[in-house]
Amino acid sequence: MAEITAALVKELREKxxxxxxxxxxxxxxxxxDIEAAVDWLRKQGLAAAxxxxxxxxxxxxxxxxxxxxxxxxxxxxSETDFVSRNEDFQAAVRETAALALSCGGDIDKLRVxxxxxxxxxxxxxxxxxxxxxxxxxxxxxxxxxxxxxGVVSSYIHAATAPGLGRIGxxxxxxxxxxxxxxxxxxxxxxxxxxAANPTAISVADLDSAELDRERAVLRDQAEGSGKxxxxxxxxxxxxxxxxxxxVVLLNQTFVIDGESKVSAIVEQAEKDLGTAVEVxxxxxxxxxxxxxREESDFASEVAAQLK
Numbered sequence: 001m002a003e004i005t006a007a008l009v010k011e012l013r014e015k016x017x018x019x020x021x022x023x024x025x026x027x028x029x030x031x032x033d034i035e036a037a038v039d040w041l042r043k044q045g046l047a048a049a050x051x052x053x054x055x056x057x058x059x060x061x062x063x064x065x066x067x068x069x070x071x072x073x074x075x076x077x078s079e080t081d082f083v084s085r086n087e088d089f090q091a092a093v094r095e096t097a098a099l100a101l102s103c104g105g106d107i108d109k110l111r112v113x114x115x116x117x118x119x120x121x122x123x124x125x126x127x128x129x130x131x132x133x134x135x136x137x138x139x140x141x142x143x144x145x146x147x148x149x150g151v152v153s154s155y156i157h158a159a160t161a162p163g164l165g166r167i168g169x170x171x172x173x174x175x176x177x178x179x180x181x182x183x184x185x186x187x188x189x190x191x192x193x194x195a196a197n198p199t200a201i202s203v204a205d206l207d208s209a210e211l212d213r214e215r216a217v218l219r220d221q222a223e224g225s226g227k228x229x230x231x232x233x234x235x236x237x238x239x240x241x242x243x244x245x246x247v248v249l250l251n252q253t254f255v256i257d258g259e260s261k262v263s264a265i266v267e268q269a270e271k272d273l274g275t276a277v278e279v280x281x282x283x284x285x286x287x288x289x290x291x292x293r294e295e296s297d298f299a300s301e302v303a304a305q306l307k
Contacts, residue, residue, distance in 0.1 A: 004032055012037050019124030058288035060084055060137070062168035063097030064156050070146035071154045072100040073168045073285045074110075076126075079135040089137070090161055092129055096122060096139065097163065105144020143283045145172040150280075151179055153186025157194045169193045172281040177273035185269050185277070188256050189249075193284050198249035201279055206248065214243055249282065 004027045012023040012034055030036035060077040061084050076093045083089050099122060103109040115125040130137045145152050150173045157167035169190040173182050200206045222235040244251040250263040270277045
């Protein structure tokens, strides 16, 4: 039997797009014959999955898994919303989220983690799912949060099933306060983050380059008014405050009551609990965000197929 080298596995992977573990198994089954291994993978339905890999996948599900003082999110994409209601797909997203929790949300560790009961890693299991369901499916990203003292609260919006939906949020609160009260606060903040989509917790957390760019745009706008320089600066600062209210969590108006600043809600929690309360981290996944979707004309598609 020919030696199954890493180079051989790599060659088969590049040829078929199938996961490394499945490539290694195929070569083992065919005594290292590349072409026979390709046929073996095709018979297993795995090589067909590679052909679907180029198709845009912007639907699917956000999966959530929570543990003690920790939680993780994953985004697994499919081509159509129909797949998100498939029980096998839902089970795979749920299991992948649980594995993400054990990996601390590290996407690289998650991809090579053992998928229970299959002898495959997560990436290979996703490829198997492609072959089974018939759509391009992609593990896009994962994230995890944890705290030493406090809580990590979570929220799933537009839930398809428990722990699965279209928007997932994690909020880490560091505090020595009562965990039940912290959990209530955390859940409300997670709902707020889902709705308001802040990009930073505090002004200090904003990306400096992005902030400089925003300030430059606002200054150009203000200078166009023809006002004196000192008035222009006041205009810029006023508009920056408005910008902070849009993108900074602590500066936003709390969606639960529509009046208070989030910072005031946190300060009140500190008074009620008699100890410091810090929102130390947030994560928000919205299904398909940032993916360029192909706009299709159904009539044109049919005409193209007839040709």
